[in-house]
Amino acid sequence: MTAIRQGWAILRKDLLLEMRSKEVFTSQFLFVVMAMVIFYFAFSPNIKNLTTVGAGMLWVAITFTSLLGLNRSFVHEKDEECLDGLLLCPVDRATIFAAKFIGNFFFLTTLEVIAVPIFAFFFLTGTFLPNLGWFLLILLLGNVGICGVGTLLATISMNTRARDLLLPVLFLPVMVPVIIPMVLATNYIFTQGESMSELSVWLYTMAIFDIMYVVAGYVLYDFVIGD
Amino acid sequence: MKKAVVWGLGAVSVVALAVSLYWIFVVLPIVPREQTGFSQKIFYFHMPAAIISFVAFIVTFVASILFLAKKDFKYDILAYSSAEIGLVFGVVLMIFGITWDKLAWGVWWTWDPRLVTYLILLFLFGAYFFLRSMVSERMKQARFAAVFGIIAALDVPVSFFSTRLIKNVLHPVIFSREGFGLDMNMTIALLLAFAGMTALYVLMLMLKLKVEHMMEDVHVLKDMIESRRD
Numbered sequence: 001m002t003a004i005r006q007g008w009a010i011l012r013k014d015l016l017l018e019m020r021s022k023e024v025f026t027s028q029f030l031f032v033v034m035a036m037v038i039f040y041f042a043f044s045p046n047i048k049n050l051t052t053v054g055a056g057m058l059w060v061a062i063t064f065t066s067l068l069g070l071n072r073s074f075v076h077e078k079d080e081e082c083l084d085g086l087l088l089c090p091v092d093r094a095t096i097f098a099a100k101f102i103g104n105f106f107f108l109t110t111l112e113v114i115a116v117p118i119f120a121f122f123f124l125t126g127t128f129l130p131n132l133g134w135f136l137l138i139l140l141l142g143n144v145g146i147c148g149v150g151t152l153l154a155t156i157s158m159n160t161r162a163r164d165l166l167l168p169v170l171f172l173p174v175m176v177p178v179i180i181p182m183v184l185a186t187n188y189i190f191t192q193g194e195s196m197s198e199l200s201v202w203l204y205t206m207a208i209f210d211i212m213y214v215v216a217g218y219v220l221y222d223f224v225i226g227d
Numbered sequence: 228m229k230k231a232v233v234w235g236l237g238a239v240s241v242v243a244l245a246v247s248l249y250w251i252f253v254v255l256p257i258v259p260r261e262q263t264g265f266s267q268k269i270f271y272f273h274m275p276a277a278i279i280s281f282v283a284f285i286v287t288f289v290a291s292i293l294f295l296a297k298k299d300f301k302y303d304i305l306a307y308s309s310a311e312i313g314l315v316f317g318v319v320l321m322i323f324g325i326t327w328d329k330l331a332w333g334v335w336w337t338w339d340p341r342l343v344t345y346l347i348l349l350f351l352f353g354a355y356f357f358l359r360s361m362v363s364e365r366m367k368q369a370r371f372a373a374v375f376g377i378i379a380a381l382d383v384p385v386s387f388f389s390t391r392l393i394k395n396v397l398h399p400v401i402f403s404r405e406g407f408g409l410d411m412n413m414t415i416a417l418l419l420a421f422a423g424m425t426a427l428y429v430l431m432l433m434l435k436l437k438v439e440h441m442m443e444d445v446h447v448l449k450d451m452i453e454s455r456r457d
Contacts, residue, residue: 149378156371160361169357173350174378176343177385212381220374223295 003095010086010099014073015106024072024107028065032115035061036122050123055187058119059142059179062112066146067171069107070154071164073100078158087226097151097221101214104147112139124190131189134199138185141206145178148214155224178213181205229433236430243423247271250416266330269323271413275421276320277345279428281383283313284352286432288380291373300443303369306376307359308435310352312428317349344386351379 018024039057040050047053077083086096116139128135150171157166181202188199251271258267290306293299324342329335336342358375362368409417 152374152378156358156375159367160358160371161363162361166358166361169354170375173347173354173382176347177382213378216378216381220295220377223370223374 003092006089006091007095007099007102010091010096011103014100014103017076018107024069025111027072028068028107028111029114031068032061032065032111033118035064036119040122051125051190052187054119054123054190055183057123058116058186059183061119062108062115062142063146063172063175063179065111065115066104066108066150067168069111070104070147070150070171071157071167073104073107073151074154074158075164078163083226093222093225094218096225097217100155101147101151101217104151105143108143108147109139112143128189135186135189137203138182138189138206141203141210142178142182144210145182145206145213146175148210148217149174152213152217152221152224155221159224174213178206178209233430233433236426236433240423240426240430243419243426247416247419247423250412250419255412255416264331266327269327269330271416271420272424273320273323273327274417275424276316276323278421279424280313280316280320281387283309283316283428283432284348284380284383287313287352287355287376288383291376291380294369294373295377298366300365300369301440303373304436304439304443307356307372308432308439310355310376312431312435314349314352314356315431316424316428317345317352321346321349340389341386344382344389348379348382348386351382355379 036057039053039061043050043053043057050057074083077086150167153170153174154167157163157170160166185199185202185206188202251268255268257265286309287306290302290309294302294306325335328337355372355375359368359372362371
């Protein structure tokens with residue numbers, strides 16, 4: 001119970017900070033919408049039906065937007081010396097990871113609640129709506145993978161000379177085994193629209209990597225936080 | 228004793244690779260055009276290089292875990308030395324693969340599952356060294372590199388099993404439960420090249436470890452001298 005209360009205190013701090021400043025949400029929202037507009041101009045000369053590239057566009061936009069949020073979740077901790085204060089408290093480091101992971105997951109999911117309908121409005125035809133449940137499951141699994149490994153890698157990158165410059169270099173190759181099945185599964189939903197039997201392989205792959213990355217983050221966080 | 232081992236490994240490597248070259252270019256016939264013709268001979272160096280690079284990255288994975296458990300820098304030195312040699316074998320492997328691709332099918336690159344996952348693996352270990360260069364303090368550098376080394380090495384099974392899970396043309400499965408897909412002469416050539424490259428990897432790792440341990444000793448001595456000056 002103590003660990004849950006401690007984790008909740010850390011999570012509540014991050015949620016309150018974001019609700020008062022709205023820095024991360026505003027910048028992520030503007031970024032993701034602008035990215036969608038740029039994708040339209042990038043693909044529209046050659047592709048008439050943008051649903052065929054919709055899955056890739058969506059996940060590229062979300063992946064790069066998540067980098068903003070992940071970086072930001074640690075920059076203010078480091079700059080304001082909040083992290084030092086946190087480390088002085090008798091809190092298990094894995095609890096800090098869990099709280100940060102849940103916070104990042106919450107922020108990314110909140111962003112997607114607004115950004116994904118905008119994306120669907122711009123680019124999709126609505127034939128995927130009968131499979132909305134599967135689509136939401138893919139979003140959920142994708143968010144877990146992004147936030148699980150992203151929280152660990154953001155902590156590493158914040159403690160180096162390069163700081164937020166290093167996170168994309170570390171994060172993007174690690175995310176590829178999650179991004180590939182995410183895009184394939186999402187594309188299948190957007191373009192097939194009928195039997196979902198082929199989704200299971202991709203969903204299992206994403207689930208396996210999500211479990212691996214979250215467990216690795218939970219176990220290894222003690223070695224990366226603090227000096 | 229160690230000098231004898233180093234010279235012995237060097238000799239094994241040179242002899243095995245020389246004999247494998249003879250076997251590949253003189254003993255083995257050129258396969259039919261449908262099986263990529265003369266360029267197929269790249270396979271006998273391409274596959275051992277791939278296996279050895281995977282082994283090198285797994286050594287990094289194990290050494291990283293041992294470093295985090297025991298906090299002994301010798302494991303960190305082993306981890307990054309093996310990662311460096313694995314990266315070298317990986318780059319050589321990609322050059323072999325791209326060359327074979329061009330000679331056999333006329334294109335430099337295809338988005339084959341093994342090619343893509345292996346390229347990502349090389350990016351991961353490139354990022355490993357970039358991370359190391361961004362941290363000055365020795366213990367922090369070793370800790371962060373060990374954590375990232377563990378995460379990066381999780382891609383090794385992804386790359387290895389990619390050809391078994393996704394059907395493709397470029398990387399057919401040769402060793403499976405049904406047996407070997409090669410005849411006796413081809414197997415001999417492959418084993419000779421494999422033995423030579425394994426000896427080369429172990430030799431390079433031993434020499435690299437020796438140099439890195441000497442560098443660590445030099446740093447320790449430098450620190451001692453500077454602290455006495457103060």
